[in-house]
Amino acid sequence: MKLNRHIANPILEPRGDDWESVAVFNPAAIYKAGKIHLFYRAVGDYTLYASRLGHAIFDRDLNLIERDSEPWMLPDWKMWEKSVEDPRVTEIEGELYLTYVATPSPSPPGAVRRRLGIPRPESAHPRTALAKVNDLRAFERMGIITPYGADERDVVLFPEKIDGHYAVIHRPANWVGPEYHTSGPAIWFAFMENLDQKMFHHKLVMEAEADWEGNKLGAGPPPVKTENGWLLFYHGVDKNSVYRAGAALLDLNEPWKVIARTSDPILEPEEEFERFGDVPNVVFPEGVVRIDNSLIIFYGAADKVCCAAFVDVDEFTSDLLNNGMT
Ligand code: BMA
Numbered sequence: 343m344k345l346n347r348h349i350a351n352p353i354l355e356p357r358g359d360d361w362e363s364v365a366v367f368n369p370a371a372i373y374k375a376g377k378i379h380l381f382y383r384a385v386g387d388y389t390l391y392a393s394r395l396g397h398a399i400f401d402r403d404l405n406l407i408e409r410d411s412e413p414w415m416l417p418d419w420k421m422w423e424k425s426v427e428d429p430r431v432t433e434i435e436g437e438l439y440l441t442y443v444a445t446p447s448p449s450p451p452g453a454v455r456r457r458l459g460i461p462r463p464e465s466a467h468p469r470t471a472l473a474k475v476n477d478l479r480a481f482e483r484m485g486i487i488t489p490y491g492a493d494e495r496d497v498v499l500f501p502e503k504i505d506g507h508y509a510v511i512h513r514p515a516n517w518v519g520p521e522y523h524t525s526g527p528a529i530w531f532a533f534m535e536n537l538d539q540k541m542f543h544h545k546l547v548m549e550a551e552a553d554w555e556g557n558k559l560g561a562g563p564p565p566v567k568t569e570n571g572w573l574l575f576y577h578g579v580d581k582n583s584v585y586r587a588g589a590a591l592l593d594l595n596e597p598w599k600v601i602a603r604t605s606d607p608i609l610e611p612e613e614e615f616e617r618f619g620d621v622p623n624v625v626f627p628e629g630v631v632r633i634d635n636s637l638i639i640f641y642g643a644a645d646k647v648c649c650a651a652f653v654d655v656d657e658f659t660s661d662l663l664n665n666g667m668t
Contacts, residue, residue, distance in 0.1 A: 343661045345587065345609045345639055345651035350404055352615050352647035354382065361386040361394050361413050365620055367642030370429040370440060371563070371629025372478075377401060378631055379478055380640060381414060381429045381440065382648055385620075388458060391450040392417060392425040395442065397478075402633050404650055415442070415473070415481060422446045423471070430628055431475065432499040432564040434508070438475035439537065441497045443468045444486065451621045451645060467493035467516070472537060484538040488512060496529075496560030496577075499537075501567065504597060507533040510541055511574065511597075513560040524549050527558040529576065531598040545598035548590060551667070554580050554607050555588060562587065562627035566637065567594070570659045571601045575627045575639060578607070585624040586610040587641065591662055602666035609641070609651060619644020 354366050362384035369382035377399050384396040394413035400406055417423040425448035431440045446466040449455070455462065470488045473481040488494035492514035500509040515527040522528075529548040532541035550556050555578025562575035571591035579585050586607035593599040611623040622644055629640035636652050643649045 343589075343604060343606075343608055343658065343665060345653055347609075347613070348404055348638075348650040348652065351613065351649040352643060353400070353404055353406070353650050354380065354398055354409075354648035356384075356646070362396050364388065365646045366396060366648055367645050368428045368626050368628045369640045369642065369648045370431040371631050371638070371640045372431045372433065372438060373402075373631035373633060374478065377407065378404070378638070379431075380629065380648065381431060383427050383429070383642070384413065388450050388454055388460070390424070390448060391454075392448045393427045393445075395426055395429055404638075417444075418483065421483070424448050427468075428495055428628060430498050430561075430564055432501050434499065434501055434503075438478070439484075439499055440473045440475050440481065441470055441487070441499060442473065443495045444471045453621050468495055470494045470497040470512070472499075474537075487534065487537070487540060489514065489540060489544075492517060496562075498561045498564040500565055500572070500597070504533070504595070507535065508537055509533055509597065511547065511561045511565065512541065513558075515558065522546070526550050526556075527560070529559060529561060529574075547592070547598050548576075548600055548603065550578065551603075552578070552605060554578050554584070554586050554610075557581050557583070559588075562641075563630035563639065565592065565597070566630055566632065566655070568655060568659045570663055572597050573637075573655070573659060573662075575608075575630065577626055583621075583623070584611060585626055587625055587627050587639075589658070589662060589666075591659060591666070602662050604662065605667045609639075611644070613643070615647050615649070616643040619646030621645040625649075
């Protein structure tokens with residue numbers, strides 16, 4: 343049970359000498375009117391290491407058709423967003439919503455700091471915010487949706503309401519300890535009454551089990567509805583900070599219940615562009631589109647470039663049911 347890499351990888355690389363000259367990675371993806379839109383994290387310098395979001399359009403065979411010359415989203419300093427990172431896009435009732443990490447204190451990743459001798463900065467924890475996307479060209483900010491005090495990246499919305507409520511998967515990295523019933527950062531489920539409000543009724547979904555996800559794990563792209571359950575691709579990090587991808591099937595009506603999950607990674611850093619970059623040994627899935635029976639999964643590699651991989655959805659979910667762990 344592995345993802346198949348696209349032959350054109352990497353499908354997007356840094357360019358120019360400005361806002362996207364250092365790295366372009368971790369893309370959200372949506373398929374609309376025969377075209378795939380990617381919204382990706384773009385970095386233009388190692389001094390601030392503040393990300394903007396860029397926008398590129400591909401055809402269904404992953405040929406690049408268009409790439410915006412200006413950033414699609416800039417951080418809003420007035421709102422304590424110094425960097426906007428790791429977007430994920432979900433369509434709910436015909437509208438597009440994008441979650442993104444709003445980082446109050448961006449800094450180059452540890453690997454870059456060690457390489458360039460940059461000291462560790464003071465840091466405030468990241469939160470995750472939501473924006474409504476209008477006609478793929480513009481967006482409206484809806485505010486922070488993660489609980490106050492929670493260290494939150496890896497937040498994805500379900501494309502449908504569950505039990506009459508909006509629903510979300512999140513990963514509060516500091517909700518650890520006996521009071522949270524988890525000994526490490528875990529994947530949680532929560533409801534939302536309205537999309538511009540905070541989450542409620544948090545339920546623990548998945549803790550790390552295997553060594554390859556032993557340090558932490560977090561959702562990848564928004565869950566994909568299949569006959570057999572919600573298919574959730576996720577990343578796992580081991581004690582050496584290697585990022586790999588796994589997948590889980592969650593119950594359709596009670597998505598906090600795991601039906602099956604992969605025991606082994608379905609994608610791991612092997613190619614040169616996955617092993618070497620600003621952060622070595624990272625594959626980080628964040629986008630997925632379904633075209634006919636195929637799922638195309640978009641991932642960032644080594645915090646440097648964007649890549650794609652694919653699977654047949656029926657084969658993959660039945661393999662997961664038959665060979666995965668529960
Ligand atoms: C996470 C995020 C991602 C990044 C990953 C690997 O914490 O910062 O954007 O791809 O680490 O460095």
